[in-house]
Amino acid sequence: xIELDGASLTIEKLxxxxxxxxxxxxxxxxxxxxxxxxxxxxxxxxxxxxxxxxNTGFGSFADVKIAPGALDAIHVFFPDPWPKARHHKRxxxxxxxxxxxxxxxxxxxLLHCATDWPxxxxxxxxALAGDPGLRPAGDERPARPETKFERRGTLAGRPITxxxxxxx
Numbered sequence: 001x002i003e004l005d006g007a008s009l010t011i012e013k014l015x016x017x018x019x020x021x022x023x024x025x026x027x028x029x030x031x032x033x034x035x036x037x038x039x040x041x042x043x044x045x046x047x048x049x050x051x052x053x054x055n056t057g058f059g060s061f062a063d064v065k066i067a068p069g070a071l072d073a074i075h076v077f078f079p080d081p082w083p084k085a086r087h088h089k090r091x092x093x094x095x096x097x098x099x100x101x102x103x104x105x106x107x108x109x110l111l112h113c114a115t116d117w118p119x120x121x122x123x124x125x126x127a128l129a130g131d132p133g134l135r136p137a138g139d140e141r142p143a144r145p146e147t148k149f150e151r152r153g154t155l156a157g158r159p160i161t162x163x164x165x166x167x168x
Contacts, residue, residue, distance in 0.1 A: 001022065001023045001024075001025060002016065002017060002022045002023070002024050002025070003024075003025045003026070003027050004024060004025070004026050004027065004030055005026075005027040005030050006027075006029070006030050006033065041054060042096075045100055046100075046103075048065075050062075050063065050065045066104050067104075068103045068104060069103075069104070069105065069106045069107070069109075070104060070106065071104050071105050071106065071109055072105075072106060072109050072110070073105070073109055073110040073111070073112065074101050074104065074105060074109070074110070074111050074112070075112050075144070076092060076093060076101075076111070076112070076114070077112075077113075077114045077144065077145075077147055077149075077150070078114060078115060078116065078147050078149035078150055078153070079091070079092040079093060079113075079115070080092070081115060081117035081119075081120040082120075083117065083119070083120075088123070091120065091123065093113055093120075093123070093124045093127055094123070094127050095127045095130060095131070098111075098127045098128060098130075098131050098134070099131060099133075102131055102133050102134055102167055105167040106167065107167055108166060108167060109166065109167045110137060110164060110165070110166055111128070111134065111164070111165045111166075111167070112137075112142070112144070112162065112163070112164045112165075113128070113162070113163045114144070114150070114160065114161065114162045114163070115160075115161055116149065116152075116153025116156075116158040116159070116160050117153075117158065118158070118159060118161070121159075121161035121163070124161075124163055125161075128163055129165075131165075132168075133167055133168050134165040134166065134167060134168065135165060135166055135168055136164070136165055136166075137164035137165055137166045138164060141162050142162070142164070144162075
């Protein structure tokens with residue numbers, strides 16, 4: 001087991017982690033720093049100052065602030081499912097993040113999510129349905145591009161789930 005503390009990570013330990021040979025934990029001090037950092041990131045996301053990739057676009061859109069109510073639609077197609085229970089907190093579609101996404105949609109704007117992992121689909125559905133500012137957009141599967149992750153899921157026999165919600 002390798003404990004991350006912000007000071008003692010070596011190349012050898014990093015390779016062992018990358019190879020999947022080691023379980024990783026956070027020291028209590030490192031976990032406290034992560035929680036404190038999350039508070040800062042959340043504050044920046046809701047603030048007026050641009051913060052790269054938090055409330056702006058990426059790359060050539062890095063200087064473009066995404067204001068609340070500015071988007072007609074957000075598409076989250078086949079995000080990392082983080083299938084291990086201890087990693088679920090890293091999932092993109094979860095209650096706190098759904099609220100941030102919803103705030104960027106205009107009233108009537110669409111939040112469209114798709115996954116090939118049934119347990120993640122259930123968690124997504126719960127997070128989306130639990131947001132008071134969203135309502136279901138219908139059950140029909142709209143036309144959308146097929147991703148390589150969708151192809152992999154289909155080949156593996158996993159069902160594809162599309163979830164579409166509209167900002168109230």
